[in-house]
Structure formats: structure tokens, C-alpha cells
Amino acid sequence: MKEKLANMSSFIAVVRNRLKIYISPVIESTGLVIHGFTTRGGGTSAGPYSSLNTAFNVGDEHDCVRKNRILICRALGLEADKIVAGKQVHGDRVQVVDNQDQGRGAWAFEDALPDVDALVTDVPGLPLSSYYADCVPIFLFDPAHRVVALAHAGWRGTVARIGLKTLQKMSAIFRTDPKDCLAGIGPSIGPCCYEINQEVLDQIKCSFSYWTDLVVPVYPGKWLLDLWQANYRTLVDAGLLENKIDKASICTSCRNNLFFSYRAQGGTTGRMASLIMLK
């Protein structure tokens, strides 16, 4: 166990164009991709969306979100017009995208790819994106076949093992070997704050034989769930090497000054973006 922890590395924060962005060192060190997970400061939105909200479908002013997306793309060195996004329905559908999908969801939610929670591409210069307030962002990169992916995992996506399904799609289409892959599990609600009820617990039990490692009882009918560990173990089960997975272990609910949190803000809040693009 000690060795496992020693091998487990975290995300690091970088500041680009005055925006604080979290990156996975194991992915960044390849020099082959641009990626990052945004925070909530430095944007143009007000109220519960203050200030760097990146999602159009949460009740914020459209023009503020548009400006915020331009800011984050400028900070990362991406073209905002090319961003591809899914509508994110807490499902487990993985879509492979190419230049035909360029710009889907870049400037309007209605235009995003329907019924999609994970995106995969081998096209350089095509930025994939997904949007978060507590759910787990999973970044994947296969440097052998030059394929990138993003998966959005709330408890439903975690139970459905969306990380595994994304890897399976990468293997089926691009012959990805999970042993080659690098992964980042970004900032999201932690085992300190993510309280679940019996209904969710029952689904965790069905999906994970080692569910007792993932939940802690707090009081009758309530448990704390470790989504980070569930998704980490899912990637290891899928064949990823432990020293190739960065786990941020940063709780968005505890750090509500730095991140939007659905739980901490009672539902009305902005979204952070995860972005990844092959150079």
C-alpha cells in the first residue's frame, strides 16, 4: 500500500494568462498534447457563476460564457471555434470525433453532440471538452497511437465504468493498449464530502466487487463515496499502469472558493472545463 501511494502522483496548478489551471504532470510531460482543468477565477460571469463559468446550459449570460471560453482557450493555446462538446447526460456513451464534428457545442449547448459523456479523437488540433461541477473528469492519452479522450464520470458514469468503456473504444478503433496509456483523474468532489444514499450504494455494490474499499458509513442510510478511488481502480482494472495515472485528490466541494461545486452551492452554479487536444 505504501508503495502504491508513493507512485501515485497528483495534478499541479499552473497560471496561464492569469487563469489558474490544473494539469496532469504525467500527460504534460509527453509534450504531445495540450490539456487542462479550469478553475472559477478570472472570468466575466457574476453571481453563482462567478466568474469563469464555461457552460451555456446552467442559466448564465450567454455572452459571459462566450467570453470565458475565449479566455480559457487563449490561456491554453486552443482555438475556441474548434471545441467539441457532448451534451453530457450522465450516461456511458463514448463518441469518436473527427474534423466533421469540429465546433460542435463550441458556442451553443443545443449544438453539442447529443447523449455523449465521453469523447475520443486521433485528430491533431481538435480540442475535446467537457464540463464539471463535482463530477470526475478523466483525461486519457495513448502516446503510442496518438489518441486522446475525455470522460465525464458522476456516480452514474462511475457505476457504468465510463473510464473502461472509453478505453475499450480507443482499443477497438485505434488499437490502443491500456498499458501505453496515461491518465489524469482531475479535481472533483472527494470522499470527504460526497454523501450518498441507499439507492446509490446499491448500484456501487452491483458494479464494484471491492465496494467496501470505496464507501464509509456515516450515519444510518448515508455513506461517503470515494469517486476518485472508484475511477482509479476502474482504470487499473482496465489495464493501465498505476504509475501512469495522476490523481488530483482535490475536492471541489471543500475548495468552493477555487471551484464550482453543485453540492456546496446547492445546485445553481457554474462549470469548470476539462480540455485536451493533440498537438
Ligand SMILES: [Zn+2]
Ligand atoms: Zn471535500
